[in-house]
Amino acid sequence: MKLIRLLLITLTASSLATTNLSAESPAKPGAAEVNTVCPISGKPVDPKITTSYEDRTYAFAEDACRAKWVAAREGSLYHKLGGWKSIDAAVDAFYVKVLADKRVNHFFEDISMPKQHRKQKEFLSAALGGPIPWTGKDMRKAHDGMGLTEEHFNAIAENLIATLKDLKVSQELIDQVIAVVATTKDDVLGRPKKASK
Numbered sequence: 001m002k003l004i005r006l007l008l009i010t011l012t013a014s015s016l017a018t019t020n021l022s023a024e025s026p027a028k029p030g031a032a033e034v035n036t037v038c039p040i041s042g043k044p045v046d047p048k049i050t051t052s053y054e055d056r057t058y059a060f061a062e063d064a065c066r067a068k069w070v071a072a073r074e075g076s077l078y079h080k081l082g083g084w085k086s087i088d089a090a091v092d093a094f095y096v097k098v099l100a101d102k103r104v105n106h107f108f109e110d111i112s113m114p115k116q117h118r119k120q121k122e123f124l125s126a127a128l129g130g131p132i133p134w135t136g137k138d139m140r141k142a143h144d145g146m147g148l149t150e151e152h153f154n155a156i157a158e159n160l161i162a163t164l165k166d167l168k169v170s171q172e173l174i175d176q177v178i179a180v181v182a183t184t185k186d187d188v189l190g191r192p193k194k195a196s197k
Contacts, residue, residue, distance in 0.1 A: 034058070039131075040065035053131055054084050069131075076129025077176050081169065084125065091121045094163040103155040107146065127180055139187035148189050157181060 038045050038061035045059035049066055052058075053073055060066040073079055081087070095117060099105050108116065119136055126134035136142070157178065164174045186194065 038062075038065050040068050056131070058131065072129065073131060077173070077180065078125060078128035078130040080173060081128065081177075084121075084130070086167075087121050087125050087128075087130070090163060090167060091117055091124065093166065094160055095120075097159040097163055098156065101155055101159055104152050104159075107148075107152070128177070139184045140190065143188045144190060150189065153185055153189060 034047075034050075034057050036045055036059070037043070039058065041061045043061040045061055047059055049060045049063055050057050051060075051066055051070055053070075058066075058069065060069065078087070081090075095113065099108060099113075122132070123134055123136060126132060160181065161174060161178065164177065169177075185191075
C-alpha cells in the first residue's frame with residue numbers, strides 16, 4: 001500500500017518533468033551527512049540534540065524542534081506509505097507501466113531513465129512529507145514546452161493508481177496521494193496560475 005501511494009505521486013507530479021537529469025543512479029540520501037542548520041527553526045544546531053530517521057542523523061537547535069520534526073515525519077503520507085524503500089519500489093514499478101503506455105511513453109524516448117527514476121523518487125519523497133526538501137526544478141519549469149495535455153496528465157495518474165493498487169496500498173492512501181498529485185496539475189500542464197484569494 002505504501003509503495004503504491006508513493007508511485008501515484010511520482011507518476012503524476014514528476015514523471016514528465018525532468019529532461020535534464022544527470023545519469024546518476026537513484027540513491028537514498030547519504031547516511032553520513034548531518035545537517036548544521038535546524039530544519040525547523042533555521043538556527044545553528046546543537047550537535048547533542050539529534051534523532052535518527054531512515055539511517056540518517058538529523059540535528060536540531062532545541063528539543064522542541066526535534067519533537068516537532070519527529071511528529072511531522074510520523075504523521076506524513078511519506079511515512080504512512082513506508083518511507084524511502086516504498087517510494088523506491090513504487091517509482092520503479094510505475095515507470096514499467098509508463099514506458100509501456102503509448103499515450104505517454106514517447107516523452108521518455110530521449111530521457112536518461114536512471115536519472116528520471118532518481119529525480120522522481122526525490123520529488124515524491126519531498127512532496128509526500130519526507131525528510132529531505134525538494135531542490136530540483138519546480139513543476140512548471142520542468143514541464144515547460146513539452147506540449148502536455150489533460151490526456152497525458154490523466155494517463156500518468158492512471159498508471160500511478162494502477163501501480164499503487166498492484167502494491168496493495170489502501171484506497172484511503174491512494175486518494176491522499178492523488179490529492180497531492182492533483183495540486184501539480186496546472187503547473188505540469190502550463191495553465192495560468194489561479195489568482196490567490
